[in-house]
Amino acid sequence: MAGDSLSESIICEKARAINADLLKDKPSTSDSGETFRASKGWFHNFKARTGIHSVVRHGEAASADKSAAENYIHHFETITQRNGFCSHQAVNRDETGLFWKKMPRRTLITQEEKKMLGHKPMKDRLTLLLYASGSGDLKIKPLLVYHSETPRVFRKHTVMKNRLGVMWRSKAKAWVTRVLFLEWIREVFCPTVKKYLEDKGLPLKDLLIMDNAPAHPRDLEEELAEEFPWLIVEFPPPNTTHLLQPMDQQVIANFRKLYTKELFQKCFQMVSDTDLTLTEFWKKHYNILSCVGLIGKSWANVSLRTLRSAWEKVWPKIIEERDFEGFVEDPEPATDHVVDDIVTIAQSIGLQVGSGDVDELVEEHSEELSTEVLQQLLAEQQKMAAEELSEEEGEDQQSVQQMSSSEIKDILKNWTELQTFVEKTYPDREKANCCINLLNDNVMSYCRTVLKKRQKQITLDQFLFPKRLRPCEPEAGPSGLQPLPRRERTPEGQSPDVLKEGDSPSKQ
Structure with missing residues (x-):
């Protein structure tokens, strides 16, 4: 990342x-x-x-290239002067993982969960892509990637995803991919920036700074040249993200703190205004839909000062521009008031949480995940996906469940032929395998599961009355003899003949 x-x-x-x-x-x-x-x-x-x-590799701070960073600052200054960019025309992005249902380790909820049989940590993860301008007054709708396309709570409340405060997309591992990134650029980023510059009466040109993550194509500027020729894309040198990239200069950390504050505030409100206990609210009423609302509030509450000061390392002369334009910066607070607010709210609802616990929670969002935590995340996500799939099967009357087994077999056969054709003919093998695996994991596996489930099932009628062969299609038994023809069904309203003692078989 x-x-x-x-x-x-x-x-x-x-x-x-x-x-x-x-x-x-x-x-x-x-x-x-x-x-x-x-x-x-x-x-x-x-x-x-x-x-x-x-x-x-995650965590490049240890190998940060200070020399390359210093050289890039001069290069960046040259670009801004040559193109006449102002702070309104420069935008930076960064992505962050967020364990949206995670409390500090010493809270009552966490300790209570650990005592429960079969405990699994409450670590549901999503990925956010956050963008803001150098002037700080443009915050673009974030891209949110979750492992479920339509969570249960969305169906329950008939949520219209296009009206959320984020662009909602799904991916099995909740990662930002190239496809999702380009979709967000075209549908959200470029239209928003264009309208913003037009409203400001500024020339239609913009400078986008991105890191070198795989989801960010190096040829992005060329790919968008026809649709958005006014966009210029810059990639700082590798190993300089923590030194130069604006969103890494306390913006992401500040957002996480604000999210934690909103989360504790929500808990306080529910405990004060309802009959729910804190544990009851947390387990049964705090869901991903509530989380999306808190994300929107937290991102909106990131201050102008935080966003503007984040650009000072890569663009030192931006301070002179603000002085000229009449920007007034708020004084730097003596302490981290957001953390103090979190501690105060937590203590008001009976949680023994200190500032160290909050700082630890904020840092844990960006820690490298251990193998144990990865296994727990995978197990929890698979369980949720299975539950959602089961619900969708009952709700969707036009699903694969309504197809016959022979139709599903034909589909799987055709897919195998298509897969073989693509593997042999498409020149970019890695891209072909990626697309094939995507369909296999998300579409064809469902068809195979339905078919396999049907093969294992046997109805009560099939068990008690095995299927008999039709008279016109006799088959030889193990001895090679043909079976006797099936007796005709007794007409309704007539009593069947019974073979009585002393009768010959011909009377039957």
Whole structure:
């Protein structure tokens, strides 16, 4: 996510470490001598399965390139002067993970959950893409990527996703992909920026600064040249994100604190205004729809001062521009008042939370996930997806469930032929495998599951009365003899003849 390139050896080493984590608690089965080696063949198949062209390492601060950062500042100044950009015409973006249902570790809710049998941490994760201008007065609707397309609460309340305060999109791993990013650029970013500049009476041109994450195509400017020729895209050097990128200069951290404050404020309001206990509200009434509302409030509450000061490292002369335009900055607060507000609200509802607990929670959103946490997240997401799929099957009368088994088999056969054709003919094999895996995981797997479930099921009639062969289609038994023809059904209203003692078979 930081845009720092990884080598094959580092990826393979990480794969071996994950494999060791998965096996450490299992009984030893090494008698066969087979071990996971993360060979070149495995690496090739891994890239083919995921469609990855380049992979990035999290946490580039340790390897930040200060020399490259200093050189880029001069380059950036040259670009802004040559094109005549002002602070209104420069925009930066950054993405952040958010565990939207996670409390500090010492809260009552967290401690109570740990005591429950079969405890699983409440760590539901989503990804946000946040954008703001150098002037601080333009905040673009965020892109939110979640692992579910239509959560249960959305169907319950008939939510219209296009009216949410975010652009809602879904992905199994809740990651921002190239496809989702380009969709957001075309549908939200460019139209919003164009209207903003027109309203300000400024020339239609804009400078977009992005990091080198895989979802951000290096040829974005060329790809959008026909639709949006006024957009100029800049990529700072690798390993300089934490030194230069504006949104990384406390903007994201401040947003997380504000979200935590809104979350605690919501808890306080529900406990004060209803008969619900804090635990009851948290478990049964706080959902992803509530979270979207809090995200909108938190992003709106990020101050102008925070957004403007974030640009000072990459664009030092922006301060002179503000002085000329009459910007008035608020004085820097002596302490972090947002954290103090969170602690005060938490204590008012009986939670023993200190400023250290809040800081720890904010940092945990960006920590590298352990193998154990990844397994828990995957298990929880699969459970939720299975529940949603079960509900959708009952609600959607035109679904695959209404198709016959033979029709589903034909679809799967045609898909196999198409998959083989694409794999053999499409020149970009990685992109082809990525698309094939996407359809396999999200569409065709459902068809296979329905078919497999039907093959395992047997009705009560089938069990008690096995299907008999029609008289016109006799089959030989194990001995080679033809079975006797089936007796005709007794006409309704007549009593069947019964073979009595002493009667011959011909009287039957």
